[in-house]
Amino acid sequence: MGEERARPSRGRRDRREDLLAAAARRFVAAGIRRTTMEDIAAEAAAGKATLYRHFGNKDAVIDALLAREAERFERRLVAAADDADGAAVGVEAAFLAGVDFFVTHPVLTRGRDEESGVLLPRITADGGPLVRRGLDIFAGLIQDGIAAGELREVDPPTTAEVLMRLVLSYFAFPPMHVRVDDPREAAAFAHALVAGGLGAEPRPR
Template identity: 30%
Template structure:
């Protein structure tokens, strides 16, 4: 029997996750069945179980994918030398781009599913763990960048670094929630307001990261 390539396995796994995400966004986690996902993907339920033990495992994998993508968008995978003003600027510029991306009509399904994942994190320990990772990674990097900026004198020393990181994470989460339930949300105005806050907080900030 020929050996299945790693590329084939990755492709099949991605197909299943994409189908599951569409089903979850459309009907919710609890109303979606493995048979629904099988029909959406064009695969058998038995094949799907070879890749994922249950729906929670799919949710965890979907969340992991999103976190990897957001890490790249925010430049958290390579923020550069955190002792330089440019490092914080690059992350801040990536953050504004991340906020803007929520306005893309193609992102609406993902945003709606993301809100459901946060709710599922209250129920399923595995989902809670991966959801926390999506918060704790950017929180840790941003906290370090804020500390470095305080040491340079670019930010007020009394400003709680971890508190500031959590505020900006909460801003993203709040925009995602509002995007999910309010089709008339003015994303551009929201992002302009956040950019104004960043400029007030950090004199000289520009979206080019300088």
């Protein structure tokens, strides 16, 4: 009985994901401002009524898409930090992963570049899902490093905010002097930032 009741829920989630994937494709191809709910339904091979049952309007589609991408953003940061050797390197790796996530994301960059600015305010808002996830992850990594004696005593929320604002600045204003698409140059910058600029370097033993 429990499995039978769960099937419609899974089917609804799958359909919702299909609709969001279709919306992402249309946003990249035609632009967010020009994409209509009818376009999204057609891309998903779904009826308009189906789309409207899941999302009341295009704003709801955008918000749901950003919430989904926030979950992916969190997983990317965590995976990067988990693969690193040590807390400081983990913070550096998460920072680089965050920059890469934003500057290479087709929907986010399309929304950034549109004249209407329909997506950028949602992305960079302090209360937005992407910012919240980033702040939580960075603060947690820094706190863990301090507790382990690997990082200096800094204020985790404040330092996390600096890191997240830098990630967003690279997204909103493409860099002129640091090539974030060059792994070695980006890594050197991240190391200098974390080890020096933020004072989050390993403690002397």
